[in-house]
Amino acid sequence: MASREEAKTVVRRLHALSGSAEIVRKAAARELAKRDPLDTNELLHEVIFLARAGWTPATCVLSAFVAALGLEAASIPYADSLRRMAEVQSLQSVADLFATAPARKELDEGAAAKADAKAFTQSLGHLKQQARLTRDPDVLSRMATVSNPLVVRNALINPRLTEDLVVRMAARRPARPEPLVEIWKSPRWFSRHAVRRALVFNPYLPPEVGVKIVPLLNASDLEELAADTSVHPSLREQASRLLAGGGSVGER
Incomplete structure (x- = not known):
């Protein structure tokens, strides 16, 4: 399981990257892809926690992780099962990231x-x-x-x-x-x-x-x-x- 210290190490590495937001997003996707679903969810949970706690590197990197879940899903193994596993793990903050439903309103x-x-x-x-x-x-x-x-x-x-x-x-x-x-x-x-x-x-x-x-x-x-x-x-x-x-x- 991804520990808080491991999450901090990952965040520091991504935060130190130079280049565009797309480069950081793809790097975040690689970090998620190399883990099994349980570790992926734990890592996301810890990054969210660190960002909500106000740690600046995490607040900067969190956007790359959440964007990767939507824009780089094809490169993340088991992406379709992450929500189900997050619910099993009682990681609601992570499960919330995968909610799907029609928009409240829609223009024809x-x-x-x-x-x-x-x-x-x-x-x-x-x-x-x-x-x-x-x-x-x-x-x-x-x-x-x-x-x-x-x-x-x-x-x-x-x-x-x-x-x-x-x-x-x-x-x-x-x-x-x-x-x-x-x-x-x-x-x-x-x-x-x-x-x-x-x-x-x-x-x-x-x-x-x-x-x-x-x-x-x-x-x-x-x-x-x-x-x-x-x-x-x-x-x-x-x-x-x-x-x-x-x-x-x-x-x-």
């Missing part, structure tokens, strides 16, 4: 496509290129209203995109789940506290993504989330359990 796919077609007459290829390359902030703001995830993905790599606009994209309601998930997948933007907060409080975000964001929130965010009836119940319950466990992840 046909209605979203119709709205896109009404607002934008250009071809999809043109919209993708424009989203990625435009220098005009007004055009970029319009691109942020598109429901097509391919357009959103290109907008997210535009160097002129601002955090304020990404927060607006993350908080947009009504919304399709796909563009919200694209924001979560973005290494450049997911590290921003305001972006995480906008995503997790959006009732159109799929809970399977939301539960991977909740442990990254600070105590005041958790308190607000636990009381917010507009979000999925699984997120409120997860926030309440983390609060009951004590500790706080600092704002970043």
Whole structure:
């Protein structure tokens, strides 16, 4: 079983890595992949504990671990059985990371496509290129209203995109789940506290993504989330359990 000291060693190693958030995420996935399911869950539990206790390296690395569970699952053996094993181990903080359910609200796919077609007459290829390359902030703001995830993905790599606009994209309601998930997948933007907060409080975000964001929130965010009836119940319950466990992840 992964001990707290072993978890600290792993956290220190990942925290010392240089490079992008994607590099750290893939390194976190390798750490999880080389263990059996029981050890993997114990390691996750200890990292969550250390982050909630306010240890800075753990607060920085936890996001890489939770992102790896969603984006690198194919490289983690037994990923599908981790929730069941966490429940057997009574590691609720880990089991919570694998909750799946429909979003609390969902914009009809046909209605979203119709709205896109009404607002934008250009071809999809043109919209993708424009989203990625435009220098005009007004055009970029319009691109942020598109429901097509391919357009959103290109907008997210535009160097002129601002955090304020990404927060607006993350908080947009009504919304399709796909563009919200694209924001979560973005290494450049997911590290921003305001972006995480906008995503997790959006009732159109799929809970399977939301539960991977909740442990990254600070105590005041958790308190607000636990009381917010507009979000999925699984997120409120997860926030309440983390609060009951004590500790706080600092704002970043």
